[in-house]
Amino acid sequence: MRFLLFLLAVLLILGGAAAWRLAAFNQFAAIEPVTLARCQPVRGIAGPEDIEIDAKRRLAFISSLDRRADGARGAIHLFDLNDPLAETAWRDRTGGVPADFRPLGISYYEDGETRRLFVVNEAGPSIELYSVEEDGDLAHLETFAERRILSPNSVAAAGPRRFYVSNDLRPGRNSPLAGFHFLTASDLGEIFYVDGPQWSVVADKLRFANGLALSPDGSKLYAAESAAKRVKVFERNSANGKLTLAETIPLDAAPDNLSFDGQGALWVAALPKPLLLPRLKRNAEATAPSEVLRVAPDGAVSTVYRDGGEQQSAATVAARLGGKLLIGALYERKFLYCDLPAASE
Template identity: 40%
Template sequence: MSRLLRNVIIGLVVAVCIVSVLGWRFLSAAGYFTGIRAEVPADCTEIASVPGPEDIAIDRERGLAYVGALDWRAMMRGDKAVRGGIYVIDLKAPRDEWALAPVTPNEPADFKPHGISLYIGADGKRRLFVVNHAEAGNAIEIFDIAEDGTLAHVKSVADPLLVSPNDVVAVGPDAFYATNDHGSKGVGAQLSDLLLLRNANVVYYDGTAMRKAADMLLFPNGINVSPDGATIYVAESLGAALHVYTRDPATGALTARDYTRLGTGLDNIDVEPDGSLLIAAHPNMLAFIRHASDPKHLSPSQVVRIEPGKQGGGKAGTIYLNLGEQLSGSSVAAGYNDLMLIGNVFEKKILVCKQTKEFKSF
């Protein structure tokens, strides 16, 4: 055997080994090897919805649930004319009368909402912050909320740092944090996923300028803030972990404090009044990807409840888990008293389920 042929063979073997290892790492992170032994049921009813009620924010004082919705499959088909919307559910009405009422203003005309966040100031004034994937570029839209729940557009915040915004959390009348689920677009984003590169980040806007607040994240998705404003939570989808940061309210600076791997593809985070977290999740990200292109392929839905400890740590467990027949592609679980509203990325419904405090292993 010639030296050239031997080197070629060695190179091929090394290449196959590298590809195999990278493939195994990606499949493992995407939940390919995750087995679901049993479902965790909940007592649920359905609310009819427009396609893709992806995120929900609840005004518990007024009893209103804001829903950000977009026909994501139409977006994936390249329909540039598709316009999403914001809807409100009157939770004070009898349960059998709960329905989505549109409150989307005319501005901006190109409106493709993703994550949403409700801000209530000390003076009681309310604003809704919305990630917008407009054709002209990504932006965070800020709306004033009237007494009847309708919205009036205040301004758009655009910045080169908003590379691939996924979710937003408001921390002031003009200030917010937003997750960039990727550090680049197009092929670079796809390679980041396949190679599990930690090149995504969280950005902070103080009302005047935007800057990076946290980085080295792997597909950061949902983001939210603790009731006292001192802690920021960031959920990783491919990283399957929850990051906890201490927040400096004066500067907006974030300091990494804790990290918990939960072993499931985390999506949006809801923070309840007692500080507990409800996180919707995708136990099998590959099934979710298949569901995105074909609704006949079901994607398991999961809701994880976390009760943070006062000195760190805490308790975590699954309170809802379905193989996809009842709901595929859960993206948010927003708590309201002893209920939770579960949204999703593609389907035309929202589940309203009893929220148990009994944890199941996942």
Template identity: 35%
Template sequence: MVAGVLCVLLAGFALKTMRDAGQFRSIAPHAPGKCKPVSGMPGAEDLTFHPSGEYAYVSSHDRRAAMAAGAPVRGDIYRYSLSGDTPPVLLTGSFQGTFQPHGISLYVGPTGAQTLFVVNHLPGHRNTIERFEVGSDGLLVHRATREGPELVSPNDVVAVDAERFYVTNDHGNPPGFWQTLEDYLQLGQGNVLYFDGQHFKKVIEGTTYANGINRSHDGATVYLAQAVGRTLDSYSRDVATGALTLRHSLALDTGPDNIELDAEGNLWVAAHPKLLDFAAYAGDTTGKARAPAQVLRLSGTDADMKVTEVFLDDGQQTSGTATAAVFGKRMLLGPVFEKDFLDCELP
């Protein structure tokens, strides 16, 4: 009798997990225009445009190669020109030490000076936020390393000025068994940190896979994507203290990843419509597994926010897309593991 009840409970839990992960969803691929693959920057998990739209910064790390080697593999930051007349430019060749970049954020000051913040993963579950300035030659000059025990599992970062930023911890535990348990039991143990120029402090707690983070152009609103929670949350930001107050939580029928804004302030969110497919794809050392990729455009604010699905692929054209960066009629799609990212046309 007890065994039968346990079997029913386990079956119910499995079905709920599959439903929550979007496994029963049908995928009908569509794209707004032609997409071309861009090589030379594998694992382009995060991309962001310079406000001019002339180029984008690309965070590249060949995670498949690292898995195969069982050891850290060097990643780098590149500059990708939209004109297409120059090859990608390596910007972090002078940076010393282990460099496995993840999320990035660009801050452009009133004078045009550029600061780039980069999440960096080190051996032994150490993590840092690296601060770079763009030199007169366009290359990145390392200026500071921000590190602390609060950086448990950092994923994405968003700058509010040349010194201060927010960073997401997608889990409350470092990689391993307990982190996996967080995901499958949908435990809210992640958080968001604020670095005030001197110290880290928690400003959001209890998140279920806090993933992408960004801010409105005026800096008054911070947007947070919770992948397992399947929400896009809008927070009012206290400019003086960095404190965040939840204003609205939008339920999404997908697992949102990174968030980018276009010039008009619309949000572009890359997402994983089948989270268990993505988990299998992420853990596949052969590179044969595929996971669907999705892009949403969100316009408006709070309860009036409108969601439009702009791109959906079954994993054949691209797989596991983490970022959709848009400027004008160009959309760059950055995958977590693929060798190429996509440069797409918008109507």
């Protein structure tokens, strides 16, 4: 009898702990929509997980991969905001290099005539570096790989051969215990700084290290901690890449990719119910809610868009240029091209 009572107590404790963690990830919460007046779906691009803006030329680089298709090769597309109907948006810009290519996070860098695109390649795992040609095509320059990087997620360019990369879980997000690590918010994430051949860990103990973005002046690095539902802000030493934690921005959803606009506001694509994400790979009919947050230069956080998953399922990136907002998602076959209200511009 005592054993049965003990077993019951253990089960109750475990059940309570599980319910508490599920509640922490909004699993039981209702989704209150926040709409934008006009959002047009741009179809035909599989899995637009990340989007980077070339503001000068009004171009958007899009990381694309059909993650439900075994052995599929990904692509980098180029969407022209000056000519949204241009057929060239559906052409892969990488020239087929490398052959084994599963792109995730991307980062655009420009300094004078030097234009670069850094791409996280899950297939390596590695970071691929491309030169951006005048016509928008990508010429492969270099592959960066490091044995400690099992699960690269996002990249933030800091120079023509310098960058930060997040390693979301040291054991890898495809490891057998990855789901458990996320649910328990294990602090197994890291950020590496790479300067040519030199790799160094500049931040660790992150709870699923995800999106990265440098502030427009390059003085700070913003890092999404998906399992902790927050963004960490680090002061950055530009000479050696070292980071010092400056502040933490709490959120009500799990942040994914981050991007800055020309006015210094941070745009955050977030998952209100991140535990629904794994089922999207198994079931093309399944959906998960999406959210887009704007962090103003003064730190104020506002919700610009929230959807139950009907219009855009499980958004992973929001990138703004002027009065337009592009919203991409890991498992969709489209991204949204939205008009922003004047207050957000």
